[in-house]
Amino acid sequence: MASQPLYDVIIGGAGPAGLAAGLYAARDRYKTLLLERNGLPGGQILLTEHVENYPGYVKIGGFELVEQMKQQVLRFGAELAVNKSVDAITRQADGTLVLSVNRGKAAYQARAVILALGSDYRQLGVPGESQMRQAGKVSYCATCDGAFFRDKHVLTVGGGNTAVEDAVYLATRFAKKTTVIHRREEFRAQKVIVEELYAAAKSHDVDIKLPYVLDAIIPTPDKAAIDHALIRHVNTGATETLAVDGVFIFVGMNPNTGWLKGLLPVDANGYVPADPRTMKTAVPGVFIAGDCRQGADMQLVAACADGVAAALQLKAHFRDGGAWSADLESDEPGNW
Numbered sequence: 477m478a479s480q481p482l483y484d485v486i487i488g489g490a491g492p493a494g495l496a497a498g499l500y501a502a503r504d505r506y507k508t509l510l511l512e513r514n515g516l517p518g519g520q521i522l523l524t525e526h527v528e529n530y531p532g533y534v535k536i537g538g539f540e541l542v543e544q545m546k547q548q549v550l551r552f553g554a555e556l557a558v559n560k561s562v563d564a565i566t567r568q569a570d571g572t573l574v575l576s577v578n579r580g581k582a583a584y585q586a587r588a589v590i591l592a593l594g595s596d597y598r599q600l601g602v603p604g605e606s607q608m609r610q611a612g613k614v615s616y617c618a619t620c621d622g623a624f625f626r627d628k629h630v631l632t633v634g635g636g637n638t639a640v641e642d643a644v645y646l647a648t649r650f651a652k653k654t655t656v657i658h659r660r661e662e663f664r665a666q667k668v669i670v671e672e673l674y675a676a677a678k679s680h681d682v683d684i685k686l687p688y689v690l691d692a693i694i695p696t697p698d699k700a701a702i703d704h705a706l707i708r709h710v711n712t713g714a715t716e717t718l719a720v721d722g723v724f725i726f727v728g729m730n731p732n733t734g735w736l737k738g739l740l741p742v743d744a745n746g747y748v749p750a751d752p753r754t755m756k757t758a759v760p761g762v763f764i765a766g767d768c769r770q771g772a773d774m775q776l777v778a779a780c781a782d783g784v785a786a787a788l789q790l791k792a793h794f795r796d797g798g799a800w801s802a803d804l805e806s807d808e809p810g811n812w
Contacts, residue, residue, distance in 0.1 A: 483509045485790055486575055486586040487783075488562040489732075491519025492776050493766025494592035495545040496783030501590075501790060502552035509584060510554060511577060513561035513732075518542035519594045520767075521776060525612040528623060530776055563735045565589060565762070571797065573761055588761045588793055590786045591748070595731040595767040595774075600633065604693030604702075605725070613702045614693065614723045618642035619775065622650045625722045629653040631705050633690050634726035640665040642726055644676050653681040655718060657688035659710055687711065693723055731768040743770055755786035760800035763789065 484506035487494045494510055495517060501508040516522060524538035533541070550556065564576035568585075575584045597616035599605060608614040615621035622645060630651045632643040635658030647654035656673070663670045676682055687710040696703045704717045731746040741758050742748055747770035750756060755763040765782035767774055772782065793800065
């Protein structure tokens, strides 16, 4: 381990939260390393064809935005290593944090760690989903992509709070017609939210179909748009085809935190509790940022803000590491 350089901060993940943290850490002249598990930085935003809700840009492609963020980070001296998946963190006797990468094939050490591991949208895995996602016709975020379907017919899938809230959002703000399907005979969302959906159906073109599931998304011959969606009644097995312009899938998120169990407290859904002001976790020297944080807003600009907040705390931590505290509800101890 003596041959390994000691970084001031290592950032696990180079999505928007990680890149923002890297920018601020590098500008403060901290020796900074970003470790990205994929071959390119960017995370979920790379799959977004157009970004219209990031301040300063009327419209920009996800890849282009990430590339600009990456170049900005590198310009201030941060290092970026791709295909480096962090899978464990241990603490040395002197307080140094050691990160195991790619199942122990490499190790890096730092005075502090910012985990910006992100979350992946839970997918249904139905035929055509991935292909039409790449074409910009399947989305998992109404706030992000609703405006692209103004005056269009959209299909929403899901019955939880977020699913129903976002169906109302699409139906009342953008879509010409909204078809809502859920696999159960009743929505799982809170009653007051379900009431909002049915109220919206009285004044907007909303078709609520229960219990239905999505079986396939069929592209047009040129693969540029959706020809139709195939849905199936859960009880009878009867199928229907819907001519829709877009499909919004709201079946949850999977935070990329599975390897943290036993190291950090995580909630039942895998999200990491942290002080929402400082991004401090229950473990001294370890910060969390972005979509893997419990209570995160799941928005690009909010993820960046998390990264910045964490990086701004480094100075105080390095000045007095013994003063670490975080107001967390969880009392599950990490293995430190």
